[in-house]
Amino acid sequence: MGDGPDPALALRRELPPEITYTVFNSESELKTIRALIEMSLSEPYSIYTYRYFVYNWPELCIFARHGERYVGVIVSKMEQKSSYARHGYIAMLAVEPGYRLLRIGTKLVEKTIEAMLLEHVDEIALETELSNKAALRLYESLGFIREKRMLRFYMNGVDALGLRLILSSNAKLQ
């Protein structure tokens, strides 16, 4: 996220663009998701992975849009883990470089948490690269804790951190 002194970016920060948020509603948006995610992630995902998430949980695939332009996306899922616990999982989050530092990512995560709370999710988990300080700061500001370090988790050999936000006392202690 270490962008250079981009004048357009500076201007955008001074005059924050009006961002709207919409959920996934058509196949044509799949390409957009893929383009946004591949912009910022090291690992390739097959089209099946994208489809698995967005068609099972379209309401948890939320876009940030600046007018017609898609500038950010979050992709998540929810599952009944046992009779008393519902788990949420954030799979992907990306914001276009020119639109970073505008709290769009935070907003997308907040909207996801709110959507999950409506479904009485007890805890939300995700993984992120150890070196991704921006993501860590974002999630920690929302109350996530880093629970687990996973050595050589990614295909490029980088370690991951397992993060978790506990929303209710139902969440079973591991």
Add this chain to the structure above:
Amino acid sequence: MHGTYVGEQPTDFQAATAAAAAAARERESNSNEPDEWSLSECGFADNDVQRAIRGGSAAEDITQYPIHGWVDVTQEFHDACAELLPGELAQDMLFGLFEAMSAIEIMDPKMDVGMGFDKFDLPPPSFEAAVAMGAIKLDGLEPAELIGIFDALFACLVSWLEGNSMDQVLFTCLYLHAPSQIQDKPLRCFCIAVRNLIVVIKNIIILAAVNEEEDFQLYGNSALLGAEKAQPSTIAGLLKDVEDELVRKCKQLPEAAENQCLMAVVHRLRFMRHLFQAIYQVELMVGASSAEEAVNEIYKNLNVASELLPLIKRTIDRGTQPVEGSEAPNPMGFSPRIHDRSQPPTFPRSIKIRERPASYQFLEEMVARFKYACKVIRYKDYYSALNFFIEYSRKSGHCILSRSVLQSLFSSSIRLAHGKQSMKQFLRHSVMVFNSPPVLNPKHPVSSDPKVVQHLETFFRYCINMNTFNQFIRLCGFNRARQRDKLAHLIENFDPLQVDAARLDSLMNQLANERAMEGNESHATALKHSTYFSTWVLYNCFRAMLIYLMSGFELELYAVHEFLYIYWYPYEFLVGFLVSALTRTENLLLAQEEYAEHQSRIQSNSGGGGSGSKNRKAAKPKKNKKQQRPYRQEIVYYRALLSLCGGMYKAMGALTKDGRVRLPMSKFDNEEIRYNRRFSPFVPLTSPPPVSYAEFRNIRDHMMQNSAEDLYSYAAKYFDQARNVLESIQNPEQEILDLLQIARTNFVVMNVLGRGHQKEVKRQPEFDFSKHSYFPIIKIK
């Protein structure tokens, strides 16, 4: 944002396929035998299909209808598709996230390994093909070619030990596919040695069982490994012969340059011989009659190996070098993509074979780690062995083979593995060494009291059944990230042991009272032993707790706003518990010492001694007293830790009060939940009792009533205290010096902040853990 570990094949899938093929051939040869029962019993195949399967030779032509029972469903398929939205997937119940992520898009080079081949899509050359094409020499290799291949193979070995699949590193070397067909003797012997080394290393790692999928890939081309029989005992002799031959040849050479090249080959063969011997002897140690002798042999080999490494490193440039831009680690003998198609069906992982200098660096450090591991033989009791394991893990935690070697050496050394010493004896001996309960002293008459014997037996049997102590040592062999998860479970297991130990202690005291009533003073004194067993159990539990909590810093699991409660717990409770457990132990030892002195004085008085013997006695207790403070150093260390934790706790309080700590937004965050989660492994314990969030909050709120300036000065005071304690340590080790630097720097920083430096800029300081994994240097930007 997420990935998956590459799923390991549970068994070698190539072998499985080969077995299936063999079974099929078997069936074919017996094809005149009817095997209709199997089909009809299946019950699901309809008549057409059954007929088709029984069709025998006609099975070749699958276009024939109706032999195969093909039914055209094109229309039904299109109709069904019409019900779906564009892009919508018909998802099978069994097609979950793992399947979705493992599925590949054909022709995408990032996912489809087949796309990695060259533009003609030729299969990578096999050993036979490479020989036929003349791409690899089997005889008459130049010294430079040998050096190049040897160095590349060492690099592959290192890359394998770093977690890559052996198929994708070692077995890209075609020479390893058929060593017996190599005519060049040095190359043949070296390749045979590598093949055997792979088997030996695999065995050591499997037996030690401290590996996880991210550490090491056990599975690989067993078919290749099995093709030529492993004969590890002959390797040293083979290599020695070649070395001698080459040395003789060397002496006949007039040219100094050629001579040096050949000697570089000899050094590599010799290094391989000693490294191989050392590792092979580790594997054999389980059956060795004397662990000491075996370790001595290992150590000797390691010494020679480490002496050869500087010579080898200096001659790396004499070998053929990898071609720039090529994936092969050497121009001749390697076929980098040969096993790409036999890898587990997931995305191709990028394989980076280490460069040669870095590989020798790794081997040099590995040999040094093995030498260090040999020292474990000195530690025959639980306390000192555990200390060694904790220390070793801190220094060598990343290398799977080093960790596994330590496990092998230790279990051979204390003779648990093959029953020469039972775990019970080991633990008994360990308690004896730790705080020497008189009831464990076999010379003491009370130790044969049937009640005492029975209680002790029950206690130790319980310890063994719970396996907690053993587990603690084994756990130190896992990688640092996994250790933390395993510690959380281990801590829970201490609770029943604590309960049992406390019961044993009170039973002993009860017996002491009985004996006192009977008038048996000496038995009563021996039994009245306060809390030997519970102190021993608690001390180990406290250590596990402290390591668990502090490992979170090393693994970067704590956010800065969490530091406050994390440092608070050891400051307020845990480190203090450790100090008091050790102090209590020393006092018990001291009391025993005094009692023994008292006894001997009574005896000598009654026996009547001359002045000479009196002098001797006057000198003896002094010496003993010194011996009976075995935990002094550790207590001092924990005192320093206590002050550092106190300093960090107060510092975090001050920085928070001063508005210099980024706090989470309150919308979804809940500190109580975070606190409970962080300390959750401690909750099942009876002792120490869990500390509730409310209790923590009361104490913190009380502290936070102070002004930020005051808090900074309290923190400074603690750091200063830590400095004093650390400076009192004589002949300090590097860790102590590092802690000292942390204490000194933080003392200064706290004073600077306390005086109102950068008062306007409320920036969060940087916490630099590079000096010590538990404590940071606080840096103001």
